[in-house]
Amino acid sequence: MNGILVIGGGIAGQAVCERVRERDPHVPITLLCKEPELPYDRVALSHLLAGETTRAELQLRPREWYADHDVDVRLGAAAAALDLDGGVCTLDDGSALSFERVVLCTGSDPLLPPLSGIDLPGVLAFRDPADCDAIAERARTARGAVVIGGGLLGLEAARGIAGLGCPVTVVHLVDRLMERQLDAGAAALLLDAMRDLDVDVRLETQTAALVGEGAVSGLLLADGSLLSADLVVVSIGIRPQAELARATGLTVERGIVVDDTMVTSHPRALAVGECAQHRGTVYGLVAPIHEQAAVAAQMLTASEAAYTGSVQSAKLKVMGVDLVAVGDASGAREVVAADAAARTYRKLVVDEEGCAAGAVLLGDTRGHELLLEQVRRREPVEDLLGLLQQASEASAADLPDTAQVCNCNGVCKGDIVGAIRAQGLGSTQEVVAVTRAGSGCGSCKGLVRELLAIERGGAGEEPAYLCPCKKQTREQLAALVRERELESVSELTATCGAGRDCGACKPGLAYLVSEVAAARHREERHARFINDRVHANIQNDGTFSVIPRIRGGVTTPDELRRIADVAERHDVRMVKITGGQRIDLLGIRKEALPRVWEELGMPSGHAYAKAVRTVKTCVGTDFCRFGLGDAIAVGIELERRMEGLYTPHKVKSAVTGCPRNCAEAYVKDIGLVAIEGGWELYVGGAAGASVRRGDLLDTVADGEAAIRLALVFLQHYREQAEYLERTYTWVERVGIEAIREVVLDPAQQAELLERYAIAKAAADPDPWLERHEPVHPKQFAELDSEPEPFTPIDVVLAEGTV
Amino acid sequence: MNDLHLIGRVGDVPLLEGRSVTVAGRRVAVFRTEEGHHAIDATCPHRSGPLADGLVADACVTCPLHGWRFDLRSGAALGNHPGVAVHEVLERDGELWLRLAPAVELPLAA
Numbered sequence: 078m079n080g081i082l083v084i085g086g087g088i089a090g091q092a093v094c095e096r097v098r099e100r101d102p103h104v105p106i107t108l109l110c111k112e113p114e115l116p117y118d119r120v121a122l123s124h125l126l127a128g129e130t131t132r133a134e135l136q137l138r139p140r141e142w143y144a145d146h147d148v149d150v151r152l153g154a155a156a157a158a159l160d161l162d163g164g165v166c167t168l169d170d171g172s173a174l175s176f177e178r179v180v181l182c183t184g185s186d187p188l189l190p191p192l193s194g195i196d197l198p199g200v201l202a203f204r205d206p207a208d209c210d211a212i213a214e215r216a217r218t219a220r221g222a223v224v225i226g227g228g229l230l231g232l233e234a235a236r237g238i239a240g241l242g243c244p245v246t247v248v249h250l251v252d253r254l255m256e257r258q259l260d261a262g263a264a265a266l267l268l269d270a271m272r273d274l275d276v277d278v279r280l281e282t283q284t285a286a287l288v289g290e291g292a293v294s295g296l297l298l299a300d301g302s303l304l305s306a307d308l309v310v311v312s313i314g315i316r317p318q319a320e321l322a323r324a325t326g327l328t329v330e331r332g333i334v335v336d337d338t339m340v341t342s343h344p345r346a347l348a349v350g351e352c353a354q355h356r357g358t359v360y361g362l363v364a365p366i367h368e369q370a371a372v373a374a375q376m377l378t379a380s381e382a383a384y385t386g387s388v389q390s391a392k393l394k395v396m397g398v399d400l401v402a403v404g405d406a407s408g409a410r411e412v413v414a415a416d417a418a419a420r421t422y423r424k425l426v427v428d429e430e431g432c433a434a435g436a437v438l439l440g441d442t443r444g445h446e447l448l449l450e451q452v453r454r455r456e457p458v459e460d461l462l463g464l465l466q467q468a469s470e471a472s473a474a475d476l477p478d479t480a481q482v483c484n485c486n487g488v489c490k491g492d493i494v495g496a497i498r499a500q501g502l503g504s505t506q507e508v509v510a511v512t513r514a515g516s517g518c519g520s521c522k523g524l525v526r527e528l529l530a531i532e533r534g535g536a537g538e539e540p541a542y543l544c545p546c547k548k549q550t551r552e553q554l555a556a557l558v559r560e561r562e563l564e565s566v567s568e569l570t571a572t573c574g575a576g577r578d579c580g581a582c583k584p585g586l587a588y589l590v591s592e593v594a595a596a597r598h599r600e601e602r603h604a605r606f607i608n609d610r611v612h613a614n615i616q617n618d619g620t621f622s623v624i625p626r627i628r629g630g631v632t633t634p635d636e637l638r639r640i641a642d643v644a645e646r647h648d649v650r651m652v653k654i655t656g657g658q659r660i661d662l663l664g665i666r667k668e669a670l671p672r673v674w675e676e677l678g679m680p681s682g683h684a685y686a687k688a689v690r691t692v693k694t695c696v697g698t699d700f701c702r703f704g705l706g707d708a709i710a711v712g713i714e715l716e717r718r719m720e721g722l723y724t725p726h727k728v729k730s731a732v733t734g735c736p737r738n739c740a741e742a743y744v745k746d747i748g749l750v751a752i753e754g755g756w757e758l759y760v761g762g763a764a765g766a767s768v769r770r771g772d773l774l775d776t777v778a779d780g781e782a783a784i785r786l787a788l789v790f791l792q793h794y795r796e797q798a799e800y801l802e803r804t805y806t807w808v809e810r811v812g813i814e815a816i817r818e819v820v821l822d823p824a825q826q827a828e829l830l831e832r833y834a835i836a837k838a839a840a841d842p843d844p845w846l847e848r849h850e851p852v853h854p855k856q857f858a859e860l861d862s863e864p865e866p867f868t869p870i871d872v873v874l875a876e877g878t879v
Numbered sequence: 880m881n882d883l884h885l886i887g888r889v890g891d892v893p894l895l896e897g898r899s900v901t902v903a904g905r906r907v908a909v910f911r912t913e914e915g916h917h918a919i920d921a922t923c924p925h926r927s928g929p930l931a932d933g934l935v936a937d938a939c940v941t942c943p944l945h946g947w948r949f950d951l952r953s954g955a956a957l958g959n960h961p962g963v964a965v966h967e968v969l970e971r972d973g974e975l976w977l978r979l980a981p982a983v984e985l986p987l988a989a
Binding site (some may be wrong): 617 | 932946
């Protein structure tokens with residue numbers, strides 16, 4: 078193999094893959110991720126702890142990115158040994174991978190001091206999402222928390238814990254916070270700001286031991302006093318993860334030693350990120366990682382590159398405290414503009430040669446991009462106060478194209494402006510998606526918005542388009558369909574051009590037309606994704622999966638026998654119990670679909686469509702000794718009343734008989750939970766790529782009322798959400814309060830239920846009946862094949878299936 | 880005429896859809912647009928997706944698996960991807976005939 082092996086699925090590993098792929102579209106790239114999840118943005122961890130983002134949003138790139146960019150990403154795969162001369166990597170499962178060049182991006186581990194009691198439960202690091210979960214969980218019940226370490230991460234962790242309502246104290250060894258980035262003046266102001274945020278700080282305080290019986294209960298300080306805490310977060314620094322490099326025989330000092338081309342002591346191996354040591358420095362911040370990744374990619378693809386080190390710049394991501402520190406906090410010449418009352422502090426540092434060397438901006442961080450650029454270029458500065466003044470007045474327009482706007486992803490102003498112009502981007506959301514600027518910690522989003530506004534000449538932002546090619550929103554298109562009484566996608570395309578260019582929006586247009594016309598539209602299969610042309614879910618080998626409807630997950634011996642017979646008769650490659658309590662027959666050829674459906678004698682489960690899926694249930698009062706409500710009866714009835722309806726995105730539901738939640742109703746688009754004396758309705762939950770607990774919409778008296786409210790919510794979602802917007806994004810976007818105002822209002826409830834009833838009456842309850850009357854002779858066949866013939870089987874269909 | 884293969888009848892492929900057929904051992908996807916029929920290799924060079932099952936618009940097809948898009952007239956992929964071969968489709972007396980492109984190197988992306 079002549080490919081590149083990247084070991085480590087962090088920001089560094091991801092950045093190396095991206096930079097290499099940009100420069101060479103063909104070279105094979107394999108990315109080994111030790112954790113069982115795709116690379117995520119560690120920089121934004123504090124936002125996760127503060128509840129301002131979700132775990133899914135931390136993911137740097139969606140799963141499809143790796144397929145689209147031909148990056149072979151291996152999750153849960155760790156390198157056990159490297160043979161650099163032979164170009165072979167042995168994985169921990171014993172398999173081997175060959176490579177031409179390898180890039181070590183193994184990152185770092187949190188530094189844990191060898192204190193007595195460091196292993197006690199309740200003592201945690203702050204390094205990954207699992208740490209965040211553990212900290213948050215403990216903080217909710219802890220009487221007091223201590224964070225050891227007053228650096229950037231420690232302060233972010235402390236603020237997150239305080240935000241969860243837990244009293245927190247930062248214990249710091251030296252006499253000022255963030256001593257690596259700040260001078261005494263800025264640190265004093267930061268101390269005040271943290272105390273205002275309910276974070277207590279003890280400086281010059283040394284921890285002697287952690288104490289507790291069975292779990293941590295406090296810190297024994299070096300002065301002999303005791304500080305009680307049942308949650309302790311240790312954040313005193315990082316240790317480069319260089320074990321693999323060391324075992325391989327590479328030169329390792331504090332980190333893996335690399336030269337100015339990011340190459341280690343072996344020409345075949347490079348190292349990038351927090352595991353690497355360049356000119357004696359190990360960088361623990363994100364911006365240098367991107368600079369190193371770019372150099373490594375250049376070296377791998379063009380065999381020449383030069384890295385001379387990075388300017389350290391740090392942004393504190395704590396709500397209410399704006400702090401940016403760039404380069405050196407002190408030097409040969411310094412000027413400070415401070416306003417104690419306003420709590421602002423702006424300092425510029427110049428070195429012996431009169432060149433910009435550092436800046437500290439607290440409380441007022443305007444112009445930090447400009448100052449960072451000056452420091453990076455080591456621009457000579459004569460009028461220090463003048464430059465500080467100029468920076469505070471600088472707008473996005475004044476920044477040079479080379480100024481880095483997004484430190485998290487290493488995106489310059491020029492990249493952003495270029496993408497806006499070249500691709501005609503019209504909304505901040507689009508710019509963030511295309512350039513990735515602002516997708517990390519998010520602190521530069523305002524600047525991205527400003528740059529877009531300048532490029533658009535002050536014109537307002539573009540909204541989300543259903544048809545981006547023709548710049549048509551869902552509202553505009555819906556109005557057109559209503560006014561002109563359009564009945565099909567073709568008519569809509571002929572009227573305004575939507576769907577003509579790339580066609581990607583045709584399924585969205587098809588949904589829109591059917592929804593506005595309450596399913597009385599003219600169906601056109603060319604506008605439908607293949608799944609909706611043949612009513613089955615296409616698999617990676619071009620075969621299909623078949624999931625019959627099993628309402629509420631309740632089936633019968635007779636149905637199971639038929640399913641088993643079909644599976645045997647058609648040599649079904651796999652019979653799988655799905656997460657939605659149904660049965661999936663995988664590997665069915667298109668031509669066999671009609672015959673399989675006939676032999677099953679069960680209706681479609683709509684598992685392939687943007688439609689109402691199944692309703693999961695628990696056994697409720699039927700059998701369970703804890704059951705408070707009849708989950709099965711209510712679940713089956715809910716499924717009957719919803720099935721056949723198409724929706725902006727799939728809708729998963731559950732009904733569970735008590736708050737033990739065996740049917741997982743809290744994490745469904747629609748979830749009903751029986752409680753003592755009534756039912757709760759949760760909406761907007763998710764447990765897929767995103768995990769979100771649903772919002773409690775309302776509590777009602779009985780199962781029928783819960784079903785009716787669920788239908789009102791469903792219809793409101795069908796009418797108002799953007800195409801491909803799941804309920805959890807929709808609920809978050811418009812807010813549960815706004816949804817409550819509509820769906821709990823009796824007049825609007827009645828109207829929504831009426832429109833639901835009209836749509837439901839016209840909905841096709843079983844598209845699989847097209848086996849008897851195909852929409853086209855070749856609906857289930859290719860040019861050189863025919864659908865498999867079948868004799869109609871006389872089975873007694875369960876009540877309500879036709 | 881012996882390099883022409885009868886592959887079906889006009890109307891076998893629904894408008895703006897595709898269907899596949901094997902011709903001389905090669906799997907080909909045939910599409911019908913407003914301007915007539917087009918044929919390209921049936922398999923997406925990315926992950927072998929069935930291009931005949933893709934969405935068609937503006938004389939392009941989008942692979943149903945991961946969204947790679949190909950021009951039906953040139954076979955070129957949109958974006959920096961390898962393309963697919965284009966074959967000739969002739970309509971005669973309601974019948975569809977196909978002439979395979981010579982088996983040469985695949986056209987690369989523009």
